[in-house]
Amino acid sequence: MVGQSRKVLFTRDRIAIEVKRLAEEISADYGDQEIMLVGVLKGSFLFIADLIREIKSPAVIDFVRLASYGSGTSTSGIIEFRKNLEMPIKDRHVIIVEDIIDSGYTLQSLYNKLLLQEPRSLKICTLIDKSARREVEINADYIGLSMDDGFIIGYGLDHDEKYRDLPDIYIVEEP
Ligand code: IMP
Ligand code: MG
Numbered sequence: 001m002v003g004q005s006r007k008v009l010f011t012r013d014r015i016a017i018e019v020k021r022l023a024e025e026i027s028a029d030y031g032d033q034e035i036m037l038v039g040v041l042k043g044s045f046l047f048i049a050d051l052i053r054e055i056k057s058p059a060v061i062d063f064v065r066l067a068s069y070g071s072g073t074s075t076s077g078i079i080e081f082r083k084n085l086e087m088p089i090k091d092r093h094v095i096i097v098e099d100i101i102d103s104g105y106t107l108q109s110l111y112n113k114l115l116l117q118e119p120r121s122l123k124i125c126t127l128i129d130k131s132a133r134r135e136v137e138i139n140a141d142y143i144g145l146s147m148d149d150g151f152i153i154g155y156g157l158d159h160d161e162k163y164r165d166l167p168d169i170y171i172v173e174e175p
Contacts, residue, residue, distance in 0.1 A: 023054030043099030
């Protein structure tokens, strides 16, 4: 990230508070019914790991791998499915777990694909909502944190596959 600086946008403590709140909302909505969390790799790996440990309802987990970005910071709008689900979702209560919704293209294509497999219910949980950037009509049922424009890294989010390991979320600033 030559020539750029970064500033903390959401601390690990703030993230933990919001993850706990989301887990409480989800647990209250589903009660004793089993849910299936579908993590969108790679960005959601830390979020889903923290979330599933806070959810009280019985939960199983599976992953898909999607890619929309090259090495740039804006979407191509073309979504590539690199890994499909391993468990059937028919008649299950499914929650898609995303790191961030930006243009919305990624989630829209995943949502529509999963809907065809006839889940009992299908909801979306995102850690970050960048709603000002939305290009397609898709909204999350559970939202951790909201932000305006800007590119962020850390807590699973990458720039060119780097910085996923940072415990806090940073906004990348042009000099
Ligand atoms: P969308 O299809 O434009 O909504 O893009 C969503 C995907 O782009 C997310 O799952 C992220 O992987 C990636 N993305 C969007 N904004 C950011 C960001 O600020 N930092 C890192 N990755 C991002
Ligand atoms: Mg992602």
